[in-house]
Amino acid sequence: MAPCAQLIIGPAGSGKSTFCSHVYQHCQNSGRSLHIINLDPAADVFTYPVSADIRELISVPEVMEQFDLGPNGALLYCMEYLEENLRDWLFAALEGYDDEDCVVFDCPGQIELYSHHSAFRTLVNQMHDWSWHLVAVYMLDSQFITDASKFIAGCLQCQSAMMNFQLPHINVLTKIDLLPDKTLIEPYLTPDGGALVSGLQADVRPALQRLDDSVAQLLDDYSMVSFRPLDLSDFDSVSQLLYTIDCAVQFGEDSDVRTSRHEDMHEEILCSRPSGQTQPRTV
Numbered sequence: 001m002a003p004c005a006q007l008i009i010g011p012a013g014s015g016k017s018t019f020c021s022h023v024y025q026h027c028q029n030s031g032r033s034l035h036i037i038n039l040d041p042a043a044d045v046f047t048y049p050v051s052a053d054i055r056e057l058i059s060v061p062e063v064m065e066q067f068d069l070g071p072n073g074a075l076l077y078c079m080e081y082l083e084e085n086l087r088d089w090l091f092a093a094l095e096g097y098d099d100e101d102c103v104v105f106d107c108p109g110q111i112e113l114y115s116h117h118s119a120f121r122t123l124v125n126q127m128h129d130w131s132w133h134l135v136a137v138y139m140l141d142s143q144f145i146t147d148a149s150k151f152i153a154g155c156l157q158c159q160s161a162m163m164n165f166q167l168p169h170i171n172v173l174t175k176i177d178l179l180p181d182k183t184l185i186e187p188y189l190t191p192d193g194g195a196l197v198s199g200l201q202a203d204v205r206p207a208l209q210r211l212d213d214s215v216a217q218l219l220d221d222y223s224m225v226s227f228r229p230l231d232l233s234d235f236d237s238v239s240q241l242l243y244t245i246d247c248a249v250q251f252g253e254d255s256d257v258r259t260s261r262h263e264d265m266h267e268e269i270l271c272s273r274p275s276g277q278t279q280p281r282t283v
Contacts, residue, residue: 002133003094004251005103007120009161010139011154012109015174015230019139020106021047022232023242033101037093040108041078042071051103052093054082075110079119086126094130102251114138114161124165135168135249136161140227142173145188148199152215155191155225162224168248172241176231190226193219 008016020036025048027034035051042060043053058081063074082089097103107113113120127134138158144151162169173189176182187195193216200212219225228244231237246252 002131002250003097003099003101003103004133004135004249005105005127006245006249007105007107007124007134007136007165007167008139009107009114009120009136010109011111011141011157014109014139014141015232016109016139017043017046017106018232019137019172019174019230020104022238023104024048026235026238026242027102034104035097035101036104036106039082039105041082042075042108043106054078054089057082057085057089072110075108076112076117079108079113079117083119083122086122090123090126094132111157111161115157115164116160121164124167133249133251135170135245136165137245138162138169138171139174140171142175142179142185142188142229145173145184148196151188151191152193152196152200152219155193155219156215158225159219159222170241170245170248171225171227172230173227174230174232176229176237177233182229182231185229188227189229191219193217 008020010016017040024034024036036048037052038046038050039054041054041058041063043055058078060071060074060078063069063077064071067074067077069077094103107120124134138161140154140158144154158169158171173185176185179185197212197216204212228241229237230241
């Protein structure tokens, strides 16, 4: 069995921190060990215990004050600073965890970090070097289904993150408990691009209809995007999602060979590595 971690990603307001809080309580009640690391330098209040916090390294308020930056610019600066200091900080954050532990990273809500920024790819590669198993869990607000154009944009964001991270990936439609009719979610769990676009045609200029058709064809041809529903008021819904995540990351599965990951990590921190270092393995 290998140490496992979940990257909880997605747009601002999609319910990432709320999910982390509920999952922590769920695991506490079931006797499972779970540790949450905050990777959002703009975070304010937590409703769960934080095992490690990026704000101890750098935070958005201090960057805004020091460099006279806005919130988004300051956050990107923080993530680039984390990327430069990742090995030492991440090693300290993960030290002491073994194969029985599961680590959850509560991540920021700036979607450019997941589509094209290098900070999270660097984190993924580093943890692969240390033989961690990772899974990306992309949160999307279920309210997106009320607007076909927003939902298509959300699907494209999911697909972009999947291609950038190249990890086992689970997309989640959150806040199902807030929908007036939970059965409305069913057609959106496995999106049909053609059906979504057909609902837009009446409101779209003819010149853009071909573009809409091409986007729908992209989603349908690759069939990469599907969703799991999450109703935080339903114990079974949380349990089923956790089971899906565990299967994706192989948490709890025995391995024929056990190695001391922390010794490997410690050796890498202390010893300089040659420029032609081994590429991280793919999960």
